[in-house]
Amino acid sequence: DVKVTQSSRYLVKRTGEKVFLECVQDMDHENMFWYRQDPGLGLRLIYFSYDVKMKEKGDIPEGYSVSREKKERFSLILESASTNQTSMYLCASSVSGTGGAYQETQYFGPGTRLLVL
Amino acid sequence: AQKITQTQPGMFVQEKEAVTLDCTYDTSDQSYGLFWYKQPSSGEMIFLIYQGSYDEQNATEGRYSLNFQKARKSANLVISASQLGDSAMYFCAMSPDLNYGGSQGNLIFGKGTKLSVKP
Numbered sequence: 533d534v535k536v537t538q539s540s541r542y543l544v545k546r547t548g549e550k551v552f553l554e555c556v557q558d559m560d561h562e563n564m565f566w567y568r569q570d571p572g573l574g575l576r577l578i579y580f581s582y583d584v585k586m587k588e589k590g591d592i593p594e595g596y597s598v599s600r601e602k603k604e605r606f607s608l609i610l611e612s613a614s615t616n617q618t619s620m621y622l623c624a625s626s627v628s629g630t631g632g633a634y635q636e637t638q639y640f641g642p643g644t645r646l647l648v649l
Numbered sequence: 650a651q652k653i654t655q656t657q658p659g660m661f662v663q664e665k666e667a668v669t670l671d672c673t674y675d676t677s678d679q680s681y682g683l684f685w686y687k688q689p690s691s692g693e694m695i696f697l698i699y700q701g702s703y704d705e706q707n708a709t710e711g712r713y714s715l716n717f718q719k720a721r722k723s724a725n726l727v728i729s730a731s732q733l734g735d736s737a738m739y740f741c742a743m744s745p746d747l748n749y750g751g752s753q754g755n756l757i758f759g760k761g762t763k764l765s766v767k768p
Contacts, residue, residue: 541692575740575758620692637684638756640694 535559536641538623544647551610553644555623562628564606565638566590566598569620581606582628613648620645651676653741653759661765662731669716670726670762672741678702682744683724685715688761689737697739700724728764736766 539554555564565580567590577590579598587598595617599607606625610617624638652675662668674683685697700708700715708715716725728735741759 574760577756622692622694624694637696637699639696640686643692643694645692 536623536625536639538621538641538644540644541642542645542647544649545610545613546649547614549610549613549648551613551646551648553608553610553621553623553646555606555608555625555641556604557606557625557639557641558604559625559627559639560603561625561639562603563626563636563638564600565624565626566596566606566608567622567624568592569622569643575622578608615648618646618648651678651743651745651757653743653757655739655741655759655762657762658760659763659765661767662728664733664766664768665730667727667729668731668764670728670739670741670764672724672726672759674722674724674741674743676722676743676745678745683715683717684742684744684756685713685724685726686740686742687735687737688740694740698726731766733766733768736764738763 536557545551563582566578567575569575576592578592578596579587579590581587581600584600584603597609621644623641626636626638654673656671681702683700687695687697698708698710698713698715700717707717712729714727716727738761740761743757
Protein backbone atom coordinates (compact mmCIF):
# COMPACT_ATOMS: atom_id res chain seq x y z
CA ASP A 533 0.00 0.00 0.00
CA VAL A 534 1.08 3.54 -0.72
CA LYS A 535 1.92 5.44 2.40
CA VAL A 536 2.23 9.20 2.55
CA THR A 537 2.93 10.71 5.95
CA GLN A 538 2.93 14.31 7.12
CA SER A 539 4.94 15.51 10.08
CA SER A 540 2.03 17.00 12.03
CA ARG A 541 -1.74 16.63 12.07
CA TYR A 542 -2.24 19.94 13.88
CA LEU A 543 0.05 22.93 14.12
CA VAL A 544 -0.34 26.33 15.78
CA LYS A 545 2.11 29.09 14.86
CA ARG A 546 2.46 32.83 15.36
CA THR A 547 2.42 35.44 12.62
CA GLY A 548 5.89 35.96 11.22
CA GLU A 549 7.23 32.55 12.22
CA LYS A 550 8.97 30.33 9.70
CA VAL A 551 6.99 27.12 9.32
CA PHE A 552 8.11 23.79 7.89
CA LEU A 553 5.63 21.15 6.80
CA GLU A 554 7.22 17.81 5.99
CA CYS A 555 5.89 15.06 3.76
CA VAL A 556 7.38 11.61 3.25
CA GLN A 557 6.28 8.86 0.86
CA ASP A 558 7.51 5.30 0.86
CA MET A 559 6.59 4.20 -2.66
CA ASP A 560 9.50 5.63 -4.64
CA HIS A 561 7.16 8.04 -6.45
CA GLU A 562 8.70 10.64 -8.72
CA ASN A 563 6.00 13.27 -8.29
CA MET A 564 5.07 15.01 -5.06
CA PHE A 565 2.52 17.77 -4.50
CA TRP A 566 1.43 20.31 -1.91
CA TYR A 567 -2.17 21.54 -1.82
CA ARG A 568 -4.14 23.72 0.51
CA GLN A 569 -7.82 23.17 1.12
CA ASP A 570 -10.18 25.92 2.23
CA PRO A 571 -13.97 25.91 2.61
CA GLY A 572 -15.65 27.17 -0.52
CA LEU A 573 -12.38 27.25 -2.47
CA GLY A 574 -11.69 23.53 -2.72
CA LEU A 575 -8.20 22.16 -3.25
CA ARG A 576 -5.59 24.45 -4.73
CA LEU A 577 -2.14 23.38 -5.84
CA ILE A 578 0.72 25.31 -4.24
CA TYR A 579 3.80 23.57 -5.68
CA PHE A 580 4.76 20.24 -7.10
CA SER A 581 7.99 18.42 -7.80
CA TYR A 582 8.64 15.84 -10.50
CA ASP A 583 12.16 14.94 -9.43
CA VAL A 584 14.73 15.60 -6.74
CA LYS A 585 15.65 19.28 -6.61
CA MET A 586 13.02 20.06 -9.28
CA LYS A 587 9.92 22.10 -8.55
CA GLU A 588 7.14 23.86 -10.36
CA LYS A 589 4.72 26.49 -9.18
CA GLY A 590 1.09 25.62 -8.89
CA ASP A 591 -1.87 27.93 -8.75
CA ILE A 592 -1.03 29.75 -5.52
CA PRO A 593 2.73 29.72 -4.81
CA GLU A 594 2.94 33.19 -3.26
CA GLY A 595 4.16 33.12 0.31
CA TYR A 596 5.43 29.55 0.03
CA SER A 597 8.59 27.77 -1.00
CA VAL A 598 9.46 24.08 -1.25
CA SER A 599 12.43 21.81 -0.95
CA ARG A 600 13.06 18.34 -2.32
CA GLU A 601 16.52 17.13 -1.44
CA LYS A 602 15.60 13.45 -1.37
CA LYS A 603 13.14 11.57 -3.54
CA GLU A 604 10.94 10.50 -0.66
CA ARG A 605 10.68 13.86 1.09
CA PHE A 606 8.99 17.08 0.04
CA SER A 607 8.91 20.07 2.37
CA LEU A 608 6.64 23.09 2.26
CA ILE A 609 8.04 26.24 3.84
CA LEU A 610 6.11 29.29 4.95
CA GLU A 611 8.88 31.88 5.15
CA SER A 612 6.87 34.27 7.33
CA ALA A 613 3.53 32.83 8.32
CA SER A 614 0.47 35.04 8.03
CA THR A 615 -3.09 34.57 9.26
CA ASN A 616 -4.36 34.05 5.71
CA GLN A 617 -2.24 30.92 5.55
CA THR A 618 -4.41 29.25 8.16
CA SER A 619 -5.64 26.22 6.26
CA MET A 620 -5.57 22.47 5.77
CA TYR A 621 -2.41 21.42 3.92
CA LEU A 622 -2.39 18.17 1.98
CA CYS A 623 0.61 16.42 0.51
CA ALA A 624 0.31 13.88 -2.31
CA SER A 625 2.55 11.70 -4.44
CA SER A 626 2.28 9.80 -7.70
CA VAL A 627 4.40 7.81 -10.08
CA SER A 628 5.52 9.57 -13.20
CA GLY A 629 3.33 8.89 -16.22
CA THR A 630 4.55 5.86 -18.14
CA GLY A 631 4.23 7.60 -21.45
CA GLY A 632 0.49 7.73 -21.04
CA ALA A 633 -1.59 10.74 -21.88
CA TYR A 634 -2.63 11.62 -18.36
CA GLN A 635 -1.12 11.50 -14.95
CA GLU A 636 -1.25 8.63 -12.59
CA THR A 637 -3.30 8.51 -9.42
CA GLN A 638 -2.22 10.88 -6.67
CA TYR A 639 -2.11 9.43 -3.16
CA PHE A 640 -2.60 11.79 -0.27
CA GLY A 641 -1.28 12.07 3.26
CA PRO A 642 -3.49 12.66 6.32
CA GLY A 643 -3.22 16.46 6.11
CA THR A 644 -1.92 19.15 8.45
CA ARG A 645 -4.35 21.65 9.93
CA LEU A 646 -2.33 24.83 10.40
CA LEU A 647 -3.56 27.71 12.53
CA VAL A 648 -1.62 30.97 12.35
CA LEU A 649 -2.39 33.37 15.19
CA ALA B 650 -11.45 26.10 -19.47
CA GLN B 651 -11.41 22.65 -17.96
CA LYS B 652 -13.79 22.21 -15.10
CA ILE B 653 -15.36 19.62 -12.82
CA THR B 654 -18.90 20.19 -11.59
CA GLN B 655 -20.50 18.41 -8.67
CA THR B 656 -24.02 19.74 -8.38
CA GLN B 657 -24.99 18.05 -5.11
CA PRO B 658 -23.52 19.90 -2.12
CA GLY B 659 -25.04 17.35 0.26
CA MET B 660 -26.87 14.05 0.08
CA PHE B 661 -28.50 11.62 2.48
CA VAL B 662 -28.80 7.88 1.96
CA GLN B 663 -30.22 5.12 4.11
CA GLU B 664 -27.78 2.49 5.29
CA LYS B 665 -27.59 -0.51 2.92
CA GLU B 666 -29.07 1.41 0.01
CA ALA B 667 -27.18 2.45 -3.13
CA VAL B 668 -26.37 6.08 -3.87
CA THR B 669 -25.14 7.95 -6.94
CA LEU B 670 -22.94 11.01 -6.68
CA ASP B 671 -22.94 13.17 -9.78
CA CYS B 672 -19.90 14.52 -11.59
CA THR B 673 -19.76 16.28 -14.94
CA TYR B 674 -16.63 17.55 -16.59
CA ASP B 675 -15.75 20.01 -19.27
CA THR B 676 -12.74 19.41 -21.48
CA SER B 677 -11.78 19.44 -25.12
CA ASP B 678 -8.97 16.94 -24.55
CA GLN B 679 -9.22 13.57 -26.23
CA SER B 680 -7.35 11.82 -23.43
CA TYR B 681 -7.99 12.39 -19.77
CA GLY B 682 -8.30 10.55 -16.51
CA LEU B 683 -11.14 10.73 -14.00
CA PHE B 684 -10.74 10.04 -10.29
CA TRP B 685 -12.90 9.88 -7.21
CA TYR B 686 -11.63 10.58 -3.71
CA LYS B 687 -13.25 10.26 -0.30
CA GLN B 688 -12.42 12.65 2.52
CA PRO B 689 -13.71 11.70 5.99
CA SER B 690 -13.84 14.29 8.75
CA SER B 691 -10.31 13.27 9.74
CA GLY B 692 -9.09 15.06 6.61
CA GLU B 693 -7.24 12.42 4.64
CA MET B 694 -8.07 12.18 0.92
CA ILE B 695 -8.56 8.52 0.10
CA PHE B 696 -8.36 7.39 -3.52
CA LEU B 697 -11.39 5.30 -4.50
CA ILE B 698 -11.54 4.68 -8.21
CA TYR B 699 -10.16 5.74 -11.59
CA GLN B 700 -11.43 5.77 -15.18
CA GLY B 701 -9.42 6.51 -18.30
CA SER B 702 -11.15 8.26 -21.15
CA TYR B 703 -10.40 5.40 -23.53
CA ASP B 704 -11.52 2.67 -21.15
CA GLU B 705 -14.57 1.01 -22.62
CA GLN B 706 -15.65 -0.71 -19.45
CA ASN B 707 -16.90 1.20 -16.44
CA ALA B 708 -14.42 0.99 -13.58
CA THR B 709 -15.38 -0.97 -10.49
CA GLU B 710 -13.62 -1.32 -7.16
CA GLY B 711 -15.47 -3.30 -4.53
CA ARG B 712 -18.66 -1.40 -3.62
CA TYR B 713 -17.64 1.52 -5.83
CA SER B 714 -18.36 1.79 -9.52
CA LEU B 715 -17.95 4.65 -11.91
CA ASN B 716 -20.78 5.24 -14.37
CA PHE B 717 -18.82 6.76 -17.26
CA GLN B 718 -20.87 8.36 -20.04
CA LYS B 719 -18.36 9.96 -22.35
CA ALA B 720 -20.80 11.62 -24.73
CA ARG B 721 -22.55 13.30 -21.81
CA LYS B 722 -19.21 14.06 -20.11
CA SER B 723 -20.33 12.54 -16.87
CA ALA B 724 -18.50 10.28 -14.43
CA ASN B 725 -20.90 9.48 -11.62
CA LEU B 726 -19.81 7.47 -8.60
CA VAL B 727 -22.14 4.71 -7.48
CA ILE B 728 -21.76 3.31 -3.97
CA SER B 729 -23.68 0.12 -3.41
CA ALA B 730 -24.91 -1.08 0.00
CA SER B 731 -24.02 2.12 1.85
CA GLN B 732 -22.37 1.83 5.25
CA LEU B 733 -22.17 4.32 8.09
CA GLY B 734 -18.45 4.64 7.42
CA ASP B 735 -19.22 5.99 3.95
CA SER B 736 -20.29 9.31 5.47
CA ALA B 737 -17.71 11.77 4.11
CA MET B 738 -16.98 14.36 1.46
CA TYR B 739 -16.52 12.94 -2.02
CA PHE B 740 -14.47 14.68 -4.68
CA CYS B 741 -14.40 14.08 -8.40
CA ALA B 742 -11.16 15.04 -10.16
CA MET B 743 -9.78 15.08 -13.68
CA SER B 744 -6.32 14.87 -15.14
CA PRO B 745 -6.01 16.69 -18.48
CA ASP B 746 -4.06 15.40 -21.46
CA LEU B 747 -0.34 15.71 -20.72
CA ASN B 748 0.48 15.60 -24.42
CA TYR B 749 -1.34 18.85 -25.07
CA GLY B 750 0.00 21.19 -22.46
CA GLY B 751 -1.40 19.52 -19.41
CA SER B 752 0.87 19.59 -16.43
CA GLN B 753 1.83 16.72 -14.18
CA GLY B 754 0.51 18.83 -11.34
CA ASN B 755 -2.72 19.84 -12.93
CA LEU B 756 -5.35 17.67 -11.26
CA ILE B 757 -8.65 19.51 -11.40
CA PHE B 758 -11.01 18.95 -8.47
CA GLY B 759 -14.72 19.54 -8.07
CA LYS B 760 -16.13 21.27 -4.99
CA GLY B 761 -17.26 17.99 -3.48
CA THR B 762 -20.46 16.33 -2.25
CA LYS B 763 -21.07 15.66 1.42
CA LEU B 764 -22.66 12.24 1.85
CA SER B 765 -24.43 11.35 5.08
CA VAL B 766 -25.50 7.75 5.67
CA LYS B 767 -28.46 7.33 8.00
CA PRO B 768 -28.81 4.22 10.21
